[in-house]
Amino acid sequence: MNEHQAVLRIADRINDDSEVHAKRSVDNEEWNQILNQFDKEAFRALPKVIGCPDCADDGAEWVEVQTPDLVKKVTFEYRNPPAAIEDLVNTLREKREALFTPEDSSSN
Numbered sequence: 538m539n540e541h542q543a544v545l546r547i548a549d550r551i552n553d554d555s556e557v558h559a560k561r562s563v564d565n566e567e568w569n570q571i572l573n574q575f576d577k578e579a580f581r582a583l584p585k586v587i588g589c590p591d592c593a594d595d596g597a598e599w600v601e602v603q604t605p606d607l608v609k610k611v612t613f614e615y616r617n618p619p620a621a622i623e624d625l626v627n628t629l630r631e632k633r634e635a636l637f638t639p640e641d642s643s644s645n
Contacts, residue, residue: 541568543632559636574628577607579621587613600626 541563563571580602590597596615600622602608613619618626 541565543636561636571625571628571632574625575602576621577602577604580611581607581609583611583619583621585609585611587611587619588617590614598626600629 542560543563544560580600589595590599590612592614597612598615598618599610599612600618601610611619611622
């Protein structure tokens with residue numbers, strides 16, 4: 538069984554530092570759900586920057602893909618993903634939020 542990792546990094550834009558906030562294994566079913574929403578050719582066709590991310594402090598988001606035949610990062614305005622990757626971005630947001638939430642909240 539292949540094991541994939543979901544890693545949440547918190548980045549400091551000024552110092553270009555990042556630290557791992559959380560990490561967990563992703564099973565094949567969950568990984569395939571993500572892959573099924575990813576259209577490599579549509580992603581490849583997107584420009585590196587879409588709109589005006591971080592203009593007027595509105596924020597920015599990005600998706601970075603690293604495969605043997607594709608390394609690309611697409612940056613876009615916060616909460617305004619391009620249609621070609623909107624479903625993927627929404628799924629990744631859900632995964633990100635799950636990494637922020639402790640799995641065992643019974644200690645509260």
